[in-house]
Amino acid sequence: METTFPRLMQQHAQQRPQDPAIREKEYGIWQTWSWSDVARDVRYLACGLASLGLQQGHNLALVSSNRPYLYMSMLAAQCLRAVPVPMYQDAVAAEMAYVLEDANAHIAFAEDQEQVDKLLEIQQSDSRLQYIVYDDPRGMRSYDQPGLVSVAQLLERGQQWDQANPGAWDAWLQAGQPDDVSVILYTSGTTGKPKGVCQTHRSFSSAAKGGMDVDGLNAKDNMITYLPPAWVGDHLFSIAQWLVAGFTINCPESAETVQIDLQEIGPTYYFAPPRVFEGLLTTVSIRMEDASKFKRWLYGKAMGLAQRVGADILDGQSVGAADRLMYALYNALIYGPLRNVMGFSRIRVAYTAGAAIGPELFRFYRSIGINLKQLYGQTETCAYVCLQKNGRVKLNTVGEAAPGIELKIAESGEVLVKGVSILKEYYKRPEATAEIFNAEGWFLTGDAGVLDSDGQLRIIDRAKDVGKLNGGAMFAPNYIENKLKFFPQIKEAVCFGHDRDEVCAFINIDFEAVGNWAEKRNLPYAGYVDLAGKTAVLELIAECVGKINQELATEEGMEATQIKRFLVLHKELDPDDDELTRTRKIRRNFVAEKYAVLIDALYGGKSEQFIETLVKFEDGRTGSVSATLSILPAQTFPAATKGA
Numbered sequence: 001m002e003t004t005f006p007r008l009m010q011q012h013a014q015q016r017p018q019d020p021a022i023r024e025k026e027y028g029i030w031q032t033w034s035w036s037d038v039a040r041d042v043r044y045l046a047c048g049l050a051s052l053g054l055q056q057g058h059n060l061a062l063v064s065s066n067r068p069y070l071y072m073s074m075l076a077a078q079c080l081r082a083v084p085v086p087m088y089q090d091a092v093a094a095e096m097a098y099v100l101e102d103a104n105a106h107i108a109f110a111e112d113q114e115q116v117d118k119l120l121e122i123q124q125s126d127s128r129l130q131y132i133v134y135d136d137p138r139g140m141r142s143y144d145q146p147g148l149v150s151v152a153q154l155l156e157r158g159q160q161w162d163q164a165n166p167g168a169w170d171a172w173l174q175a176g177q178p179d180d181v182s183v184i185l186y187t188s189g190t191t192g193k194p195k196g197v198c199q200t201h202r203s204f205s206s207a208a209k210g211g212m213d214v215d216g217l218n219a220k221d222n223m224i225t226y227l228p229p230a231w232v233g234d235h236l237f238s239i240a241q242w243l244v245a246g247f248t249i250n251c252p253e254s255a256e257t258v259q260i261d262l263q264e265i266g267p268t269y270y271f272a273p274p275r276v277f278e279g280l281l282t283t284v285s286i287r288m289e290d291a292s293k294f295k296r297w298l299y300g301k302a303m304g305l306a307q308r309v310g311a312d313i314l315d316g317q318s319v320g321a322a323d324r325l326m327y328a329l330y331n332a333l334i335y336g337p338l339r340n341v342m343g344f345s346r347i348r349v350a351y352t353a354g355a356a357i358g359p360e361l362f363r364f365y366r367s368i369g370i371n372l373k374q375l376y377g378q379t380e381t382c383a384y385v386c387l388q389k390n391g392r393v394k395l396n397t398v399g400e401a402a403p404g405i406e407l408k409i410a411e412s413g414e415v416l417v418k419g420v421s422i423l424k425e426y427y428k429r430p431e432a433t434a435e436i437f438n439a440e441g442w443f444l445t446g447d448a449g450v451l452d453s454d455g456q457l458r459i460i461d462r463a464k465d466v467g468k469l470n471g472g473a474m475f476a477p478n479y480i481e482n483k484l485k486f487f488p489q490i491k492e493a494v495c496f497g498h499d500r501d502e503v504c505a506f507i508n509i510d511f512e513a514v515g516n517w518a519e520k521r522n523l524p525y526a527g528y529v530d531l532a533g534k535t536a537v538l539e540l541i542a543e544c545v546g547k548i549n550q551e552l553a554t555e556e557g558m559e560a561t562q563i564k565r566f567l568v569l570h571k572e573l574d575p576d577d578d579e580l581t582r583t584r585k586i587r588r589n590f591v592a593e594k595y596a597v598l599i600d601a602l603y604g605g606k607s608e609q610f611i612e613t614l615v616k617f618e619d620g621r622t623g624s625v626s627a628t629l630s631i632l633p634a635q636t637f638p639a640a641t642k643g644a
Contacts (some may be wrong), residue, residue, distance in 0.1 A: 004016075004176040004201040006042070006079045013039035016246070019219065022068045025253040025261055032066055036244075041155065044075035044171050045069075048158030050168075052107055052131050052149070054228070056081035059103040059184065063087040063096065064111030065118070066251045068226040069135050069151050071239060073109045076202075078182055079172050085184045085196070086230040088582040089523075089573070093118040099186055100129060102196060103427070107131045112545075116279035120145060144285055154632045163262060178202040182297030183239075184427050185232050185379050188581035196336035197232075197379045206420035207384035208240035211375075214387050215269075215349045221247035222346075223269040226258045232379040233353065233374055237271055238384070262343030270350040274357040275584070277372070280342055280486040281361060286516050302334040303367070310335075310367030314393050335368040344370050351375050354583065355381065358397040358486030372600040374398045376457060378445060380422040380436065385445070386457050396454035407457060408442060414463045415449045429627035448476070464586065467498030474559035475503065477588070480561060483551065485546045492573050492580075494591055495563070496599055502564040504602040506595065508572050514540070529627050532568045541568055546635035559639035565602050566634055569610075570627035576616045598629065607631055 003011075012021065024031050033041070053062060062084055064070040071088065072373035081406035085103045087096050096118055100108070111117045116134050123129045123145075131147045133154055134140060140150075149157075182201040186194040193284035211217065214605040225240075242249050247269065252261040288299055292564060309323045310378040319327075339345050350365070350372045357374065365372040371390070375480040376398035377383035385407070388399035399405045424441050425433045436444050448463040460466070461476035469475050478493040484493040486505065492508035511528050511629050514537055518525055527533040573579040579591050592599060594613075601609035612626035 002160075002178055002179060002202075003181065003205065005076065005182060005205070005239065005243050005564070006173055006176060007040060008064060008205070009035070009260070010173060011041055011169065012243070014248050015220070018244075020149050020248045021242075022249055022251065023265075024068050024251040026255070027053040027170065027252070029582055030250075031394075032266075034403070038068075038072060041069075042072045042075045042079065042160060044155045044197075045151075045159065046079040046147075046172065047075055047161040047169065048154035048156075048545065049073075049076055049082070049133075049167070050080055051157050051161045054080055054082050054107055057080045058087045058107075058535040059105045060227070061087060061096075061100055061103060061108040062110075063091075063115045064090050064109065064135065064229065065089055065255065066229060066234070066238070067111060067135055068251060069566070070109065070229060070241075071225075072109070072132070074183070074239065077178065078180075079169075081172070081176055081180055083181050083184055083198075085107075086235075087186070088200055088230045089115065089230055090228075090485070091523060091582060092576065095122045097122045097126065100126060103184060104128065109133045110135070112136035116140065116143070116148070143201070176348075177202070178205075179424075181424060183235060185230065185235060187379050188583045188585055192519065195429055195432060198424045199235075199382055200424050202422070203421050204236065204240040204246055204382050207236060207377075207402075208244040209418070210384065210405075211236075211241060211387065212245050214389055214402060217241060217245040217247065217269060217349075218618075219246040221245065221249065221267075221269045221348070222265060222545075223247065223267045224250045224262055225264055226252050226253060226480035227256070227271065228442050228582070230486055232383045233271060235384045237269075262342070264346075265631045266346040268341065268346050268348045270344070270347055272350075272352060273354040274352050276359070277352060277357065277361060277365060278485075278488060281364060282513050283409070284338065284342075285488065286513070289520060289570075290514070300332040303364075306335065306367035307363060309602045310369065311363065311393075314366055314369060314371060315393070331369065334556075335612060338368060339370060342452050347371065349373070353377070353398070358483075361486065375402075376459065376621050377421070380443065381417060381445075384421040385415075385417055385419075390505065392456075394452075394454075394456055397452065397458045399457065400455045401457075407451065407455075408453055409449065410438075411413065412461070412463065413448040413450070415445040415447045415457065415459070417445055418442055447561065469497055469503070469560055473558055474557055474571070475561055476558075479551070479558075480505075480548070481599055484547045487547075487578050489517065489540060490544060492586070494573075494588065496592070496602070500603065503561050504565050504599070505545070505566040506598065507566055507568050507592075508547075509537065509568060512573070528572065529625060530569050532570055533627060535632065538568060538632060541566070542632055543636060544564035549634060553637035555641050557565065563634045564636065565600060565631055567602065567629045570611065570629060571613060571615060571625050574615070577614075601629075601631055 011522045012035040018034050020032050021035045021038045022033040076082045087099050108119050121131050133149045135151050178201045181198045184196040186196050227240040239250050250265045252258045252600045262520045312319050375390035376386040386399040387402045408416040446463050448460045448466050450458050463476040467475045475497040480495045481493040484490050491510040495507040497503035509532050545563050552558045552562045575582050608628050609632050612624050614624050
């Protein structure tokens, strides 16, 4: 698109000034900024940042949850042709320090006291960080460090600067170019230090326009913004599509109130990673276990019909009159109230991405009338490569090439991409930029996949993670791990097998789901470590592993990758312990090194292994957790073909 995000914002402000642009829930009350309000505040924020020295070519670091002034500060930086660099709000100071140093940022925007404290800690050893702008003043009354500026002060300062420099704002707005870098988003760093991905106004707005055309997004749509602002998905939905389509974004009061806020807002457009949809279904399942016998019976009957005809009705396919009538009745009694409890009563389009979603989970949401679809993309592609189109939704694919995108599968099986959403470069890393394109200019996604006869893409695994067993069978660990995580009792899994004779696995239980399961059976436990080691819990997980092995036995080429032995870890894998990235991807090599003694025990034929592990607490303290872990054999099955 031949424009910039600030000009899109100004266009909405001129054409529909009083329409709602952003809402925020504060102290239980929804506050609204119209498009004219947003344009005014962005103007004063930009002028205020200019008065602090921010200018073209500079980077503005931001660390905040989803707040109106976070998004407006991003736009303000773009007005100056500076570049916003959002950071993960749950990152520790050392992780932020790396990004601040790499981006050479001398001004940072912080949400509240917690984030200001981290930045002040960094500032003691990094003199480049001259100004910290903070949004929430609670707890900040006694802070008098030089360079601290509240958002209120910045707005006032910007208004004065604007009056003293007439014409500057209009000149900035016109000077911006579509191919200017509009944001730098840092990768999760699964294999090394995170890299800054430079995306332009054109790439993100083209991705937004493509999604808007596929799903008919418009100014009347309404979505809730709760994803980490440093994640590419939030930038696509909460910035790019917001400004291209002109719909309303809603900032929840806190992470803890998202579900309540979702019910109050009733969004028409929604995105969540699979774990959120898994969590919602787990909550429903737990509630149904507590329901009366009649309600459980009615729910079972309704879901049986939904699984049979619900998706066909959603897709507009032919369904018998009797089934359609019963579905309408159950919709009034069961499906409608269920969607309302989840906050999905007005959902027109819902997406999931970031990890595989289980076919049964996918089928459940579509069967009760929620138009849940999958998309596929990466930080380097504006989260925009494939989309599932209405009426063409398959449970085991991530859709077909999105508008403006070309797809190809290399001989190695790697997915190759060309099109409108590809990154401009990695920030200050020309060698790394050159490495992700082949000689013909195709972007190397690093994912292994296959295209079916309809041109729909199925992702198998990260290409670098695909290995081989000693017997020659392909080993795709992420593929098996995702199958395990489809069970509500399993939160994380790590599989091993490359250059080995068999596959073994680490498993994390889902503490809430398994805890509820244990309480229903009067099984006492003292905490995570105790619960994870219970014999009954190990038997429960063994049953799940056995079911996955039975599936793998029916899949051509996967029969030999059945899990032979497994253990349930004594602690949850955690980003604070460097075992997961901030986007909850496994740091596979780190985990293998940290828990080498457990891997040796799995492959050494041991029945148990003692381990003591250092952990980091939220307040920065460290401690340790220890346990003797049981190592169990898994039920395996002879190779078979489906339907045999």
